[in-house]
Amino acid sequence: MSAGTVTERLDALYEFDREPVREDRLQHFSNFAGLYAGEHVAGTEFIIGPLFVSHGVTAPDFFLGLIAGNILAVLCWALCCAPVAVRTRLTFYWQLRRVCGPALNFVYCIVNALMWCILAGAMIGVSATAVGLPFGMPMPQLTDFYPTSASWVAVVFGVGAVVVVLAILGFERIAWFGKVCSPWMCLVFIGAAIAVLPKLGCASPGDFWRVANEKIWTGVPFGGQSKFTFWHVMFFAWFCNIAWHIGMGDMSVLRYARKWWYGFASAFGMFFGHFIAWTCSGVLCAAAQGGIAPGPIAYGGAGIAGAVCVVIAGWTTANPTLYRAGLAFQVVTPNWARWKVTLAAGVVTTIAACFPALVMKLLDFVAVYGLILMPMGVVILADYWILPRLGLRSEVAARDGLTVNWAAAIAWLATVGICVAMGIEIFFKSFPGILIALVLYVGISALFQRRAVARAGGAP
Amino acid sequence: MRAAAIVASALGLLLTIVPACLVFAGCLTWQTHAHLMTAGMFLWFLTAPVWFRD
Secondary structure (H helix, E strand, C coil), rough: CHHHHHHHHHHHHHCCCCCCCHHHHHEEEHHHHHHHHHHHCCCCHHHHHHHHCCCCCEHHHHHHHHHHHHHHHHHHHHHHHHHHHHHHHCCCHHHHHHHHHHHHHHHHHHHHHHHHHHHHHHHHHHHHHHHHHHHHCCCCCCCCCCCCCCCHHHHHHHHHHHHHHHHHHHHHHHHHHHCCCCCCCCHHHHHHHHHHHHHHHCCCCHHHHHHHHHHHHHHHCCCCCCCCCCCHHHHHHHHHHCCCCCCCHHHHHCEEECCCHHHHHHHHHHHHHHHHHHEEEEEEEHHCCCCHHHHHHHHHHCCHHHHHHHHHHHHHHHHHHHHHHHHHHHHCCCCCCCHHHHHHHHHHHHHHCCHHHHCCHHHHHHHHHHHHHHHHHHHHHHHHHHHHCCCCCCCHHHHHCCCCCCCHHHHHHHHHHHHHHHCCCCCCCHHHHHHHHHHHHHHHHHHHHHHHHHHHCCCE | CCHHHHHHHHHHHHHHHHHHHHHCCCCCCCHHHEEEEEEHHHHHHHHHHCCCCC
16 A cells, blocks of 8 residues: 555544644533543453452552552643643644654554454453353353353354444444443442452451451462562553553543643542452452452342443443444555444454453553553654754654654664563563653654754754 | 433432442341342433433
8 A cells, every 4th residue: 555545544534633622622621530430440440450369469569559550640641641632632643643654653553453452352251251141151260361162252252243233333322321331330340349348257347458458459369370569550550551641542532621730630530440440349359259250250249230230341341442443444444344344353353352361361461552552652742842852853754744754663663672572571561661762762863853954954 | 301310310329339338237138239239220221311411
C-alpha cells in the first residue's frame, strides 16, 4: 500500500477527530469523574484481585502498594496527559500523526489493534467462566495454558459469537448499556465481598485487618506462583493503564476538559474503580478457598446477580474493545466493509480467548501491553514540552510532510527492545523505559534536526 | 414516569448492597441476600434505562 493510500485511510478513519474540540463542546468535571469511575470497573477487575492473592502479596503491601500506585497514576493523568490534551484539543491519534507521520501512526494503530484483540479475548474468557456455571463446565485453573475441555471451547465460542455479532450490529447502544451497568456492577462487587466476610471469620469491621492478614493477603503464594511485594503492586497499579496516561491515549477524552486539572478526575477510576474492585475480588477469591475463575467466585459472593455481573462486565468491556480493534484493522483492508473486519478481528479474539493463559496471565499481558504502547506517549510529551525549549522544532512530520518521523520510530522500537532485553521483571520494565524513550527521542531529534540545518546552512 | 423509574432504580441499588450488610451483621442468611440481590438486579435493569442519560 502506498504512503498516500495509508494517509487517506487514516484520515477517513478519524474523519470526525481532525479538528480541535470547540469551546461549546467542553465538559464539566463531573462528567469525567463519572466516566473514569465507570470505565475502571471492568470484567478484568474480577481476575486482577484474585491474581494478587495468588501471588502471595501481604495485606500491608497490597493496600500501601495500591494507594501509592493509584496516586502515581492519577498524577500522570493530571500532569502528563491532561495538560497536552487541553492545549491541543486533539485526539491522541491526530497528535501522533502530526508528530510521527501517517505511516508510523498506521503501524501503531495495527499494533494497538492486536493488543485490543487480546484484551477483548481475556474479557470473553472472563464472561465464559460465568456462562459455563449452569452447564457444570470444568473451570480453568491458574496454571492452565491450553483449552482445558471441549465445553470450555464451546462456551467461549458461544460468548465470542454473541460479542462479535453485537459489536457489528450496535456498538453505540452497547456502550450506553455499559454506562447503565456501571453503578450496579460497582455495588455488586462491594456487596458480594461484604457478604462473604463472615465465611472468612470476620464478625465485625474491627476484625477485618486480622482476617485480611490471616486469610486473604497471607503473603504465601499459591503453588508455582512467584511472590509479589509492595513494589509489584505499586508498579502494576501505576502502569496497568500506562497506555492511557503516560502513553497519552486519554488525550482523546481529556481534550474535552475545560481545565487541565480535570485530569485528577481519574482518581475516581483508580480509587472507586481499581482500589475497591481489586480489594473486593481478592476477598471473593479467598472466600472461594483460592478459586481464581471469576464466574464461580462472583457466584459464591452474590449468587445469580454475581454471575450475571461477570457476564455483563466482560461483555460490555469486550464490545467497545473489539469494535475499536476492527476500526483500526480497517485501515489495512481498504476494500472490506467494517462488519467483515470486525468479524475477522472477532474470530481472532475468540480463538485467543480459548486459551486460559490469557486470563490467568492477565497481569503479565497488561504489563507488556503498557510497555509496547507507552513510548509513543513519551514521544508526544517530549515533542510538546522539551523540543521547543531546546530550540528544536516539534511536530516535524506535519510541518515537513514526512511519512515517518524516524526519531520517533527509532525511539519506540529501541525502547521496547532495550526494555525486553533488561533482566528485570516485566512489571518494572516500563519505569526505565520512560527515561529511555525520552532520551532517545530528544537525542535523535536533535541529531537529525541539526544535521538537516547544517545541510541547509541555516538556523532551525 | 421518570421520577418513579428513578425511585425504583434506587431501590434496586439498595437491594444490591443492604442485604449484604445485613449478612455481615448476622441478621440475614446468605441465601436470602442472594435472592434479594437478584431482585435488585431485575429492578435496576428494568428501570434504569428509562431515565439514564447518554
